Amino acid sequence: xxxxxxxxxxxxxxxxxxxxxxxxxxxxxxxxxxxxxxxxxxxxxxxxxxxxxxxxxxxxxxxxxxxxxxxxxxxxxxxxxxxxxxxxxxxxxxxxxxxxxx
Amino acid sequence: xxxxxxxxxxxxxxxxxxxxxxxxxxxxxxxxxxxxxxxxxxxxxxxxxxxxxxxxxxxxxxxxxxxxxxxxxxxxxxxxxxxxxxxxxxxxxxxxxxxxxxxxxxxxxxxxxxxxxxxxxxxxxxxxxxxxxxxxxxxxxxxxxxxxxxxxxxxxxxxxxxxxxxxxxxxxxxxxxxxxxxxxxxxxxxxxxxxxxxxxxxxxxxxxxxxxxxxxxxxxxxxxxxxxxxxxxxxxxxxxxxxxxxxxxxxxxxxxxxxxxxxxxxxxxxxxxxxxxxxxxxxxxxxxxxxxxxxxxxxxxxxxxxxxxxxxxxxxxxxxxxxxxxxxxxxxxxxxxxxxxxxxxxxxxxxxxxxxxxxxxxxxxxxxxxxxxxxxxxxxxxxxxxxxxxxxxxxx
Numbered sequence: 358x359x360x361x362x363x364x365x366x367x368x369x370x371x372x373x374x375x376x377x378x379x380x381x382x383x384x385x386x387x388x389x390x391x392x393x394x395x396x397x398x399x400x401x402x403x404x405x406x407x408x409x410x411x412x413x414x415x416x417x418x419x420x421x422x423x424x425x426x427x428x429x430x431x432x433x434x435x436x437x438x439x440x441x442x443x444x445x446x447x448x449x450x451x452x453x454x455x456x457x458x459x
Numbered sequence: 460x461x462x463x464x465x466x467x468x469x470x471x472x473x474x475x476x477x478x479x480x481x482x483x484x485x486x487x488x489x490x491x492x493x494x495x496x497x498x499x500x501x502x503x504x505x506x507x508x509x510x511x512x513x514x515x516x517x518x519x520x521x522x523x524x525x526x527x528x529x530x531x532x533x534x535x536x537x538x539x540x541x542x543x544x545x546x547x548x549x550x551x552x553x554x555x556x557x558x559x560x561x562x563x564x565x566x567x568x569x570x571x572x573x574x575x576x577x578x579x580x581x582x583x584x585x586x587x588x589x590x591x592x593x594x595x596x597x598x599x600x601x602x603x604x605x606x607x608x609x610x611x612x613x614x615x616x617x618x619x620x621x622x623x624x625x626x627x628x629x630x631x632x633x634x635x636x637x638x639x640x641x642x643x644x645x646x647x648x649x650x651x652x653x654x655x656x657x658x659x660x661x662x663x664x665x666x667x668x669x670x671x672x673x674x675x676x677x678x679x680x681x682x683x684x685x686x687x688x689x690x691x692x693x694x695x696x697x698x699x700x701x702x703x704x705x706x707x708x709x710x711x712x713x714x715x716x717x718x719x720x721x722x723x724x725x726x727x728x729x730x731x732x733x734x735x736x737x738x739x740x741x742x743x744x745x746x747x748x749x750x751x752x753x754x755x756x757x758x759x760x761x762x763x764x765x766x767x768x769x770x771x772x773x774x775x776x777x778x779x780x781x782x783x784x785x786x787x788x789x790x791x792x793x794x795x796x797x798x799x800x801x802x803x804x805x806x807x808x809x810x811x812x813x814x815x816x817x818x819x820x821x822x823x824x825x826x827x828x829x830x831x832x833x834x835x836x837x838x839x840x841x842x843x844x845x846x847x848x849x850x851x852x853x854x855x
Contacts, residue, residue: 358655358662366673366674368677369677370676370677370678370680370681370684373674373677373678373681375556375617375681376554376555376556376557376617376666376667376678376681377667377668377670377674377678378555378556378655378664378665378666379664379665379668380655380662380663380664381662381663382663382665384665
């Protein structure tokens with residue numbers, strides 16, 4: 358069975374799955390879709406109270422959580438929509454122009 | 460077992476013998492009787508098919524796609540505008556490589572609105588990636604439907620199959636025919652065993668994901684290769700079918716073509732009328748012959764070129780208008796197929812029988828007369844004409 362990790366943009370047609378079927382879940386994790394971003398959220402850890410409001414609002418699950426604390430953004434998947442900045446009650450997230458965090 | 464059935468009855472009976480897992484059912488003339496007869500089988504407990512009544516053909520094909528992806532053998536039946544409403548889904552079924560079986564009872568596409576026979580519906584879907592089989596009569600409609608699944612479900616093919624018959628002429632006329640025993644049919648069809656399917660517990664599966672430019676072309680090449688592979692599989696299945704039925708099928712049927720100088724190329728029930736004319740002309744010493752196309756997708760180009768190689772003049776009879784201003788779809792395929800021949804016959808295209816316009820033996824006698832003139836004089840005249848319409852001019 359052909360796995361998603363074994364397929365890339367250099368794979369010949371003979372080695373792709375029929376009709377593009379995908380035989381496993383969660384393959385979006387492996388693909389860098391963060392490069393679509395034109396604005397970038399910046400996380401200010403010192404101002405964060407870990408209220409966790411930004412997490413469910415993120416449309417791309419791009420805010421990782423570990424041991425009850427949010428970590429810095431997953432820039433491989435963040436599209437820079439700015440919803441997190443909008444819902445954050447504290448000055449813990451600011452948006453900067455451009456696709457790269459300063 | 461001998462029986463007397465209409466084409467629709469024969470197809471419904473074939474479906475009963477197959478006992479598919481799911482039917483997406485929606486009525487449209489002239490295919491309505493197929494889901495109607497099948498509903499009786501369901502109600503009587505003669506099949507255990509999940510019979511899904513839907514609100515449109517777009518939905519009936521969607522039901523088939525979802526069910527087939529889930530691992531269920533799925534069937535539907537439609538005609539004309541019903542097929543047109545499925546159009547988007549026909550491509551989805553083929554590109555997801557889901558071997559659905561569709562009984563297509565050919566009827567003219569609106570407009571003007573018309574319920575009678577021509578091939579404008581399925582010819583419009585000829586580039587959708589479906590295998591297309593065409594029947595001359597009720598027996599062939601039954602036989603082709605039984606062969607659809609063994610063709611489409613083969614791993615190297617994995618394409619949906621459209622089994623077509625002529626609306627009313629075949630679908631509603633009752634003919635004597637031979638039916639196979641149900642246990643023989645079931646052994647012939649076998650179990651549907653896809654390698655991967657949505658309900659397979661061992662691994663999750665995503666079907667029909669978004670295909671970016673970096674992958675789309677590769678998947679289209681896969682489909683094109685599958686269609687090429689289908690040619691050999693269709694012949695294999697025909698050989699297996701001959702063992703259980705005694706009836707022989709190819710990609711096309713050559714009728715008295717061995718030494719033919721003049722030939723017709725056509726599809727479907729008109730072949731019966733044309734064969735009678737070929738016999739009549741042969742009695743008068745005219746070397747007439749007929750090629751009936753049974754499989755339009757994949758198109759048997761090499762086989763057709765071989766069949767016509769020895770002829771001097773041939774007429775391609777199109778029962779649908781392509782509005783290319785350059786001839787109908789069967790003509791386009793035939794002329795292309797002949798290009799590689801060193802010595803090609805003169806070739807004309809006649810569009811006929813649109814919207815149920817009758818075609819009679821005397822019509823084909825006239826066509827053969829025109830071919831005889833072309834063969835004798837080398838003067839081909841107008842290449843693309845229509846036959847059977849009222850006109851102030853007289854052509855064929």
